[in-house]
Amino acid sequence: MSQGSGLSLLGRLNNSANALGFIFMLPAAAILLVFLTYPLGLGMWLGLTDTKIGRDGVFVGLENYKSLAEDSVFWLSVFNTVFYTAVASFFKFFLGLWLALLLNENIKFKSFMRAILLLPWIVPTTLSAIAFWWIYDSQFSIISWVLVKAGLIDKYINFLGDGWNARFSVIAANIWRGIPFVAISLLAGLQTISPSLYEAATIDGASPWQRFRHITYPLLTPIIAIVMTFSVLFTFTDFQLIYVITRGGPVNATHLMATLSFQRAIPGGQLAEGAAIAMAMVPFLIGAILISFFGLQRRAWQQGTKD
Amino acid sequence: MPHFTRRKFLQSTSVAAGASAAGPMIWVKDAHAQWNNTVEKGAKLRVLRWKRFVQGDEDTYLANVKKFTAKTGIEVRVDHESWEDVRPKAAVAANVGSGPDIILSTNDDANLYPEKLVDCTDLANYLGKKYGGWYPVCEQYLKPDGKKWIGIPFGAAGNALVYRESHMKAAGFDKFPGDTAGFLKLSQALKAKGTPPGFALGHATGDQSWAFWLVWAFGGKMVDNNNKVVIDSPETIKALEYGKELYASFVPGTLSWLDPNNNKAFLDGQISLTANGISIYYAAKNSTDPKIKELAADIQHANMPIGPAGVPTEMNLFFNQMIFKYSKYPKAAKEFIRFMMEEEQYGPWMQSAIGYVCHPLVAYEKNPIWTVDPKHTPYRNATKVMRPIGYAGKMGYASAGATADFIMLDMVAEAVSGQKSPKEAAERAQKRAERYYKV
Structure with a gap:
């Protein structure tokens, strides 16, 4: 009797698309809950307490945020992060797009070139960072050495010792590392564009710029939106x-919100304040996502209506 | 209450022993009998320590651990982590209540969670009495309430001036100046000769200690003994003005220097004077490159010069040994630390690290390592004369936070490089420090 009803329950479940869908979704939901929602929620909570490393805290409301609002180093890190993200993303986008367009042409050793392009992306970040650290070294910089030997400058460049030099130096390193991601993703997008469109345009007498402006660019926009959202997120949280x-x-001068958050939370032991700084990044990230979704992705023509 | 009586017994006997002692070695043997500690059956220990700065340290430390296991049958597993990573690991262990039984950590770590640590008063008293007492800084760090030891000091990595003797002579100095005025003149003369000094001004966790020396040498300090922030003071301004003149003699680029930079630049011959542990000399001496080996002969060490404050104002990296309350074998842990701190183990260990870690116990200043090579001698007093990181206040979250945030270093860097006037830099540091030292 009980066995029979169990079977029929299973049978009914099997026939219900909704129930099945729900069951199949559970593992994914559990993963999201455990590995995303919980840490995020914990971070939010920690930011509202006075937890220190090695000691539990009590709820203090917005105390950490008030204290941060009066902290010049925090504001400097906000400025640095926005500046770093804006400049690096700008260059990553244009250089990446340019590379993607070049690689989309029929050039020699095409696959080889594409493989090479990926190298900066494959090298572990810490290793490439150590390489850049040597490149920018105040005493052993290869760039300075070459320029001095070539007689172009007479003393070593102070790459990392001057605030603005340091900012641009780390931005350059970030651009170098981030280009492959943008270029390869855009290249994949370019290859989905049907060649017949270009043929038709060429027959109509469209110039290369017109072809780019009226075919490549509009059809690539959804990919650009996704790629640049990711790129901005990666850069912002570098x-x-x-x-x-x-x-x-x-x-x-080069403290980003992420590095300041770590410095205060872990070596400094101010876990709550570190969490508050990390949480302060969230509005910026949400903003970046909204801009890309509403600004770039939801073009009317993509919905099948007129522009 | 066997515990109580043992301690009482210990105290009374060692006072008597101390009174009759002519040299430490005579009464060492007597006191040895006073340590009674029955370790737990089947004890096993896990030790987490900072990763060596010099190879000899690790080799002999592990050899001593082996000796301990052979003698007591207690298995000991030793893990090594970069010294900057030990702090968060130790804090997490304290927080969640599980992890290594013993952690060797740095500076004011033990002051962050004193209630999570095993009371080591009996062991500290035993060792202190046997080996001529602990240096004052040990009590400042590990006996915060003046009664209870929350850990056992392990020593301190001395930070002294490392210089090239030939360059100093070429700059017209026969003897290394011991005061700040002479030190400035030497730095300027070195710069004029094209062999400048260089001190780290970037976010160098270890090598920032010279910034503390600078401010303290002129009587400035982050907080007074009531933990009130007093960094914005005329003394600090004087220190920063002096620092500005000193900075003018530095090799370019020191604002970007992290911990390894001065070692690299010194070994490459680009600078002739810097502040560092004995590790530069150790590296040069043990180098296989004949050119660098030659350099070792020219390397000399001197103590940080004394400023208007009139006393040494060194800040050295302090090492502690903590036993956590969650440990199932606290007695075995104490036995382990005692064993490692005894002359038979600690002495040879000091020697193989050529004094990278300066002893915390007075009797060990007689260790031949300090005199076998006169170049070691300046590091002998590192623990004796140093000040703790939160000078002149109490250690805890505020001192740890302020140090990790590089408030002192940033102030010095800002002022000496001319980005801010000394007054502005001091005001900013005051504001930043007050966020940590708020009541």
Whole structure:
């Protein structure tokens, strides 16, 4: 009797698309809950307490955020992060797009070139960061050495000892590392565009610029939106490059929110404040996502209606 | 209450022993009998320590561990982590209540979770009495309430001036100046000769200690003994003004220097004077490159010069040994630390690290390592004269937070490089420090 009803329950479940869908979704939901929602929620909670490393905290409301609002180093890190992300993303996009367009042409050793392009992306970040640390070294920089030997400059460049030099140096390292991701993703997008469109345009007498402007660009927009959202998110939350090359120096000129958050939370023991800084990154990240979704992805023509 | 009586017994006997002692070695043997500790049956220990700065340290430490296991049958597993990673690991262990039985950590770590640590007063008293007492900084770090030891000091990595003797002579100095005024003149003369000094001004966790020396040498300090922030003071301004002149003699680029930079630049001959542990000399002496080996002969060490404060104001990296309350074998852990701190183990260990870690116990200043090579001698007093990181206040979250945030170093870097006036830099440091030292 009980066996029979169990079977029929199973049978009914089997026939219900909704129930089955729910069951199949459970593992994914559990993963999201355990590995994303819980840490995020914990971070949010920690930011509202006065937890220190090695000691539980009590709820203090927005105390950490108030204290951060008066902290010049925190604001400097906000500025650095926005500046770092904006400049690096700008260059990564244009250089990446340019590379993608070049690689989409019929050039010699095409696959070889594409493989090479991926190298900066494959090298572990920490290793490439250490390489850049040597490249920018105040005493052993290869760039300075070459320029001095060539007689172009007479003393070594102070790459990381001057605030603005340091900012641009770490941005350059980030661009170098980030281009492959943008270029390869855009290249994949370019290859989905049907050649017949270009043929038709060529027959109509469209110039290369017109072909890019009216075929490539509009059809690539959805990919651009996704790629650049990811690129901005990666850049905004960058940590390893800074931590290896400057540790946020000189005088906090290259401290990003992520590195400051770590510095205060772990070596400094102020776990709650570190969490608050990390949480302060969230609005920026949400903003970046919204811009890309509403600004770039939801073009009317993509929905099948007129522009 | 066998515990109580043993301690009482210990105290009374060692006072008597101390009174009759002519040299430490005579009464060492007597006191040895006073340590009674029955370790737990089947004890096993896990030790987490910072990764060596010099190879000899690790080799002999592990050899001593082996000796301990052979003698007591207690298995000991030793893990090594970069010294900057030990701090978070130790904190997490304290937090969750499980992890290594013993952690060797740095600076004010034990002051962050004193209630999670096993009371080591009996062991500290035993060792202190046997080996001529602990240096004052040990009590400042590990006996915060003046009664209870929350850990056993392990020593300190001395930070002294490392210089090239030939360059100093070429700059017109026969003897290394011991005061700040002479030190500035030497630095300027070295710069004029094209062999400048260089001190790290980037976010160098270890090599930032010279910034503390600088401010303290002129009487400035982060907090007074009530933990009130007093960094914005005329003394600090004087220190920063002096630092500005000193900085003018530095090799370019020191604002970007992290911990390894000064070692690299010194061994490459690009700078002739810096502040460091004995590790540069150790590296040069043990190098297989004949050119660098030659350099070792020219390397000399001197103590950080004394400023208007009139006393040594060194800040050295302090090492502690903590036993956590969650350990199932606290007695075995104490036995292990005692064993490692005894002359038979600690002495040879000091020697193989050529004094990278300076002893915390007075009797060990007689260790031949300090005199076998006169170049070692300046590191002998590292623990004796050093000040703790949160000077002149109490150690705890505020001192740890302020140090990790590089407040002192940033202030010095800002002022000496001319990005801010000394007054502005001191005001900013005051504000930043007050966030940590708020009541």
